[in-house]
Amino acid sequence: MAPADLPEARIHASCDTPCMTARIIDGAAIAAEVRAEVAVKVAAHTAAGRPQPHLTVVLVGDDPASATYVRAKGAACTEAGISSETIAVPTGITQTDLLAVVARLNADPKVSGILVQSPILGGIDEAAIMSAIDPRKDVDGLTPASLGRLVQGEPLLVPCTPAGVQQMLLRSGYDPAGARVVVVGRSMLVGRPLGILLGLKAPGGNATVTLAHTATRDLASVTREAEILIVAAGRPKTITADMVRPGAVVIDVGTNRVDAPERKSGWRLAGDVDFGPVSEVAAAISPVPGGVGPMTIAMLLANTARAAAST
Numbered sequence: 001m002a003p004a005d006l007p008e009a010r011i012h013a014s015c016d017t018p019c020m021t022a023r024i025i026d027g028a029a030i031a032a033e034v035r036a037e038v039a040v041k042v043a044a045h046t047a048a049g050r051p052q053p054h055l056t057v058v059l060v061g062d063d064p065a066s067a068t069y070v071r072a073k074g075a076a077c078t079e080a081g082i083s084s085e086t087i088a089v090p091t092g093i094t095q096t097d098l099l100a101v102v103a104r105l106n107a108d109p110k111v112s113g114i115l116v117q118s119p120i121l122g123g124i125d126e127a128a129i130m131s132a133i134d135p136r137k138d139v140d141g142l143t144p145a146s147l148g149r150l151v152q153g154e155p156l157l158v159p160c161t162p163a164g165v166q167q168m169l170l171r172s173g174y175d176p177a178g179a180r181v182v183v184v185g186r187s188m189l190v191g192r193p194l195g196i197l198l199g200l201k202a203p204g205g206n207a208t209v210t211l212a213h214t215a216t217r218d219l220a221s222v223t224r225e226a227e228i229l230i231v232a233a234g235r236p237k238t239i240t241a242d243m244v245r246p247g248a249v250v251i252d253v254g255t256n257r258v259d260a261p262e263r264k265s266g267w268r269l270a271g272d273v274d275f276g277p278v279s280e281v282a283a284a285i286s287p288v289p290g291g292v293g294p295m296t297i298a299m300l301l302a303n304t305a306r307a308a309a310s311t
């Protein structure tokens with residue numbers, strides 16, 4: 001996306017600065033499109049006599065939030081024609097026993113993808129468990145081997161949230177090639193692999209990427225440079241309207257619970273971007289909920305189908 005491709009900001013009589021009402025990047029709709037494509041590929045795969053793709057999720061302990069995520073992943077698998085199972089192990093499992101579970105799944109030809117649900121409770125060395133997953137079955141794309149391949153520009157399975165953000169941009173017509181992209185957040189789960197992915201010399205990449213974080217000096221001056229601004233900070237309103245370049249494309253990865261006394265639950269989900277005011281400056285913006293979240297699950301299915309196809 002060259003700077004010249006950016007939509008013109010409109011000048012409203014009531015506004016001091018150029019402003020616009022952003023187009024909504026509908027992650028739920030794009031995710032449905034991806035899931036439907038995966039279902040078609042899986043149907044062709046099985047019609048060709050290959051074994052049904054199969055995802056095994058290992059759930060350690062009884063964290064209710066993790067159990068909810070795992071159920072949602074299982075339902076999405078079923079819809080795409082992917083079989084799935086959850087191996088629930090107690091919090092007290094030893095590191096050795098959990099490594100043995102992973103080794104058994106690595107060796108099982110029926111299993112196309114392995115996902116060990118994070119966080120792993122109970123004092124287990126999470127990095128050691130993740131590292132033990134066969135990279136060909138690493139559908140989360142977060143093992144050192146998978147991340148190493150990504151850095152080398154030869155990714156096997158790309159981490160789901162970064163891959164989801166990339167697909168949202170491409171399928172909305174915002175190819176990052178040539179664009180100045182700022183990613184706020186440098187976690188190994190989102191910001192860092194996303195920055196690498198969008199900077200690769202490859203289709204869907206070729207962006208000029210800046211990674212910002214808590215030590216970034218004058219964050220607003222950095223984010224205002226962004227033609228594409230992606231925010232994965234984990235803090236509501238990290239990005240306010242004055243920090244956004246008029247006409248920018250804004251992707252909000254953040255998923256935060258904020259107080260909502262008017263709701264029965266007492267809370268609602270909010271992203272990291274001050275959505276209303278930023279919508280008046282940006283050309284396009286992804287909402288929370290209904291943005292990156294559904295894409296993450298869709299890319300998990302895509303990775304599972306891909307893993308099955310390559311084994």
Ligand code: NAP
Nearest residue numbers: 161185186187190213214232233234253254255292293296
């Ligand atoms: P994380 O591990 O806590 O990392 C947050 C990153 O943001 C860190 O690099 C931190 O900088 C940076 N940061 C925090 N506050 C900042 C600020 N005020 N200014 C600049 N940088 C700031 O979080 P994460 O796992 O990457 O997740 C980020 C958010 O995305 C969370 O809300 C999470 O729930 C959400 N998420 C959503 C999905 C999805 O599917 N929708 C998937 C994954 C994550 P330092 O490195 O300097 O500490």
